[in-house]
Amino acid sequence: MTTLAREFFDRPVLSVAPELLGCVLVHRAADGVVAVRLTEVEAYAGAADPASHAFRGQTARNAVMFGEPGHAYVYFTYGMHFCVNLVCGPAGEASAVLLRAGQVIDGADLAAARRGGAGSRQADLARGPARLCQAMGIGRSQGGADVCDPASPLFVRALAPGGQVSRGPRVGVSRAADVPWRFWITGDATVSAYRPHVPRQRVRGPAGAPRPADRSGGS
DNA sequence: AGAAAGATGCCCT
DNA sequence: GGGCATCTTTCTT
Numbered sequence: 296m297t298t299l300a301r302e303f304f305d306r307p308v309l310s311v312a313p314e315l316l317g318c319v320l321v322h323r324a325a326d327g328v329v330a331v332r333l334t335e336v337e338a339y340a341g342a343a344d345p346a347s348h349a350f351r352g353q354t355a356r357n358a359v360m361f362g363e364p365g366h367a368y369v370y371f372t373y374g375m376h377f378c379v380n381l382v383c384g385p386a387g388e389a390s391a392v393l394l395r396a397g398q399v400i401d402g403a404d405l406a407a408a409r410r411g412g413a414g415s416r417q418a419d420l421a422r423g424p425a426r427l428c429q430a431m432g433i434g435r436s437q438g439g440a441d442v443c444d445p446a447s448p449l450f451v452r453a454l455a456p457g458g459q460v461s462r463g464p465r466v467g468v469s470r471a472a473d474v475p476w477r478f479w480i481t482g483d484a485t486v487s488a489y490r491p492h493v494p495r496q497r498v499r500g501p502a503g504a505p506r507p508a509d510r511s512g513g514s
Numbered sequence: 515a516g517a518a519a520g521a522t523g524c525c526c527t
Numbered sequence: 528g529g530g531c532a533t534c535t536t537t538c539t540t
Binding site for chain 1: 520
Binding site: 348354356371373376495 | 530532536537
């Protein structure tokens with residue numbers, strides 16, 4: 296078995312991202328092993344990228360991205376979801392690849408149990424960045440894990456894509472929405488649906504307080 | 515201290 | 528196709 300080396304990640308993120316397609320992310324947890332063949336990723340170019348969490352500089356949350364390449368940057372969002380990135384480039388650059396979707400090739404029963412009834416369809420188990428984390432059991436504990444270490448509970452096996460690679464705009468980002476930095480295996484059933492960014496309207500607010508500006512006013 | 519937005523997913527119509 | 532759940536981080540007073 297070949298594990299991806301540190302040098303693989305210590306390169307420009309736009310080179311690393313498409314080459315991660317087809318590689319297999321493995322998580323050995325207490326309750327079992329789940330392995331996912333990556334079918335969809337997105338590149339985030341560190342401090343120079345307005346859509347990156349690193350755009351406003353280093354903070355406690357994104358510190359892993361500013362460190363050594365080959366580590367997992369796990370973040371929590373929308374009050375309920377985890378997403379996982381793999382850090383690229385030299386330390387300090389803070390570029391990373393978001394793992395958006397994959398095909399479960401080992402531990403499907405465990406993945407389905409973690410996902411609950413909703414993800415019973417095989418192709419949906421790890422379709423979407425938060426689903427991928429849920430199916431693999433990735434959370435805060437995996438933040439900072441060294442995926443180049445074969446002894447690590449979370450690591451990556453090197454494999455070829457086994458298909459043609461497509462590229463297009465990233466999903467759900469409001470800034471730099473035009474750059475085609477999303478890569479996926481063409482035609483793969485586990486690739487998530489493209490969804491452009493839509494600002495979510497404020498739901499909860501003080502009674503009697505003015506509501507947010509009416510977005511429906513446009514013609 | 516307060517607010518606003520967020521690299522999303524699920525359930526309903 | 529659209530609303531809603533739910534909370535952390537970061538920016539603004």
